Amino acid sequence: MSSGRDEFTYESQNDQRLDELHSKLCTLRGVTTDIYDDVERQNLMLDDTSNSFTSFAGSLANSTKHFTRAFGGTKTWRIILYVCGGLVALWILWKLIGVFWYA
Known part of the structure; x- marks a missing residue:
């Protein structure tokens, strides 16, 4: 069993x-x-x-x-001047925005 x-x-x-x-x-x-x-x-x-x-x-x-x-057709120096001018313009714009932002 x-x-x-x-x-x-x-x-x-x-x-x-x-x-x-x-x-x-x-x-x-x-x-x-x-x-x-x-x-x-x-x-x-x-x-x-x-x-x-x-x-x-x-x-x-x-x-x-x-x-x-x-x-x-443009010369290389002209393109370099355009790029440098653009960078300077951006830097100035950045500084101006910084002056007015904190004022």
Whole structure:
């Protein structure tokens, strides 16, 4: 009689362990699915970012071509003077804003 009871106890423990294992596997499957979805979302975001940078590179190349065409005939020293003049103007503007800001 006790061997039948022991078998029933072992069988019930096995069923309980099997249920626990099934629960853990379901949880693991959910986590795996969440990770997969997140990776797919990040891949799409990276593709969009790559497309944006490609578009920006094309725009920058076009701007450079336009700049070269616009200032191609001028001498290098004239461009340097324009840049220096712009920097000086920005510095003066910054100082004026600083004076009026604290006044």
